[in-house]
Each structure stands twice: as structure tokens, then as C-alpha cells.
Amino acid sequence: MPECSDLIGRIQPKLRQLFMTQKRVLISASSGTGLMEGAIRNCANRKVLNCVNGAFSDRWRQITEANGKANEVLEVEWGQPILPEQVAAKLATGEFDAITVAHNETSTGVTNPIPQIAQAVRQAPNGQEIMILVDSVSSLGGARLEFDAWDLDVLLTSSQKAFALPPGLAFCAISDRAMAKAATVPNRGYYFDFLLLDKYLQKNQTPATPAISLLFALDKQLDAILAEGLENRFARHLAMRDRTLEWAKSRGFTPFATPGYESPTVTCVHNNRQIDVGALNQFLRERGMILSNGYGARLRDKTFRIAHMGDLQMADMEALFTAIDEFLETLE
Numbered sequence: 001m002p003e004c005s006d007l008i009g010r011i012q013p014k015l016r017q018l019f020m021t022q023k024r025v026l027i028s029a030s031s032g033t034g035l036m037e038g039a040i041r042n043c044a045n046r047k048v049l050n051c052v053n054g055a056f057s058d059r060w061r062q063i064t065e066a067n068g069k070a071n072e073v074l075e076v077e078w079g080q081p082i083l084p085e086q087v088a089a090k091l092a093t094g095e096f097d098a099i100t101v102a103h104n105e106t107s108t109g110v111t112n113p114i115p116q117i118a119q120a121v122r123q124a125p126n127g128q129e130i131m132i133l134v135d136s137v138s139s140l141g142g143a144r145l146e147f148d149a150w151d152l153d154v155l156l157t158s159s160q161k162a163f164a165l166p167p168g169l170a171f172c173a174i175s176d177r178a179m180a181k182a183a184t185v186p187n188r189g190y191y192f193d194f195l196l197l198d199k200y201l202q203k204n205q206t207p208a209t210p211a212i213s214l215l216f217a218l219d220k221q222l223d224a225i226l227a228e229g230l231e232n233r234f235a236r237h238l239a240m241r242d243r244t245l246e247w248a249k250s251r252g253f254t255p256f257a258t259p260g261y262e263s264p265t266v267t268c269v270h271n272n273r274q275i276d277v278g279a280l281n282q283f284l285r286e287r288g289m290i291l292s293n294g295y296g297a298r299l300r301d302k303t304f305r306i307a308h309m310g311d312l313q314m315a316d317m318e319a320l321f322t323a324i325d326e327f328l329e330t331l332e
């Protein structure tokens, strides 16, 4: 219906502001993982370099392999960032045509230096042909990501993290280079075919049923985000991050992320006091709050994670720290 095209047409320029791009931003009725699969199916033909420093970047390795694409893995110790020189060393062979990397590794609270990594890619022997695929599911909308200026090819996110919306939508900016590449890649599939999605987007339409109710929510939230102002929003996230790190250290906990690479949207805390995270969460739940245990078997109970993203304010963080302090006092 024309009302729906109007809605998509209203949303598109606002999404472009968040992605800092003049290019298209596709909207998908899926979670972010769907577009991770889409990026692999559309943009990789020869060999993918999967940069892994946590559970979510490892998901892209799994997706690459599940789609039968050749790959190689650059894995660093979890808690460490992926560094541009490590990427450059791998790409020196000239055999890769795509690289996957998470901007914000939600399982470890590490932010990877995407602009420097992208520069290293472009300086590789076949750097202009390499598709730079970036997962910013837990950071876009809460941190600065400049799709055009950083010369990225796919930058994707979901509705339910730093956008602070219900789950069910995913978005990705796609470069002209990636669109041209997709046209040469066979077996792109149908639901996440970038060429088909782009063709419809040009008419403010989608090839399959759009999640209209969620689009209304998105339209409203984008207005709220832009009214706050992107710079203010990024600064609010950084201030909450700094306060969270300060609180954790002052209570004898060490941050899990390598200093200098701490995420602006989620802090992963090393549980070096060996508190019972389940008991802490039960205590918090009774007070209307919750935090996340460490992600997966490797980090559960060894770490816990405090989100400071989306619409959370400093006052919310202070209320959380006061409640955790009360819990810690019960242990003494």
C-alpha cells in the first residue's frame, strides 16, 4: 500500500544518518544473523577471512562454513582486539575476497578498530576487491560508525540492541562495490538477495512482506535518536561506559577487555571475586533489573556483562550499581 512506501521512504534518510552514508540501507524482517548470512552469500566467492575474538565473530565463521564458502580464521585470544597488522599479514597472500569482523564483540566487551582494519584491507595487494563485512549489531546507534568515510562494504545491525527497539528488524548499508560484486556471485539465495532487496528499496518496497508494525516503531525511535543528537547519544554511551569501568575497578573487579578497546555499549567484567552470578541476578530481578552472565560455556560465571546502551541513562546505571553494592554487602 502507498502508506507503507511512504513509511519506508521516511525511514530511509534517517537510517542513512545513523549509518553515516549516502548509500542504500536495506531493511530486513529478520534478526541481524539473517543479514550476516546475506552478506556471506552475496559478497564472498573465493575465500573469506573470518576475524574471531569472541562468540559473535565466531558465528560469522560458522555461517561462512555452513554456506560452503572457503575460509581461513584469524583468531586472537578472547578479550583482545583484532589488530590491523594481523589482518594485513593474512591478506598478503592476495587470495581473499572478503573479510568478516565484529565492530563490537558483545561476548567480551571489546571494540575492534574498524577504521584501521579497513585501511589495512585496502592496502592489501588486491585490497580494492576485498569486501569488508562488519557486524555492528550491538553498537550502531550507540557508537560512531562511518560507513562511507571508512570505506566499508556491508555494515549491519539489529533493532533490539543500541536502537532500543523490539526485536525483528535488521538493517545493513551496502556499498556500490558490494552491489557490483553481488552481481557476479552465484547462489545468492532469495530472501537475502541484495540485488532483489535493492531493486525494491528503490521503490520504497520490499520483495516479501515487511514487518510494518516494527517499521512504525523504527520511524518513531529514529526521530527520538536524531532529536537527542548523534553526538550527544555517543557521548552518553561513552560516559556510561567510563562510569561502569570505574565502578567495576573500585569494587575489585577487572574489566575483561584489553585497556583501550573497551566497548561503549557493553562492559564485560572479569568475575575475579568469584561471586555467584545467578544469585546476583536473582537479587537484581527482585529490584526490576538484570544483567547478563558471561556468554557461552567459555565465559559463563567467569565473567558477567553490564549493558549501557540504547535508551539507558546514567541514573539507571547508578541504580544498578547501588543494587549490586547491596548484594556485595550481603556477602561480607
Ligand SMILES: *Cc1c(COP(=O)(O)O)cnc(C)c1O
Pocket: 031, 032, 033, 034, 056, 057, 102, 104, 105, 106, 135, 136, 137, 138, 158
Ligand atoms: C546480538 C548479536 C548478534 C546476533 O544478532 P541477532 O539480531 O540476535 O541475530 C550478532 N552479533 C553481535 C555482535 C551481537 O551482539
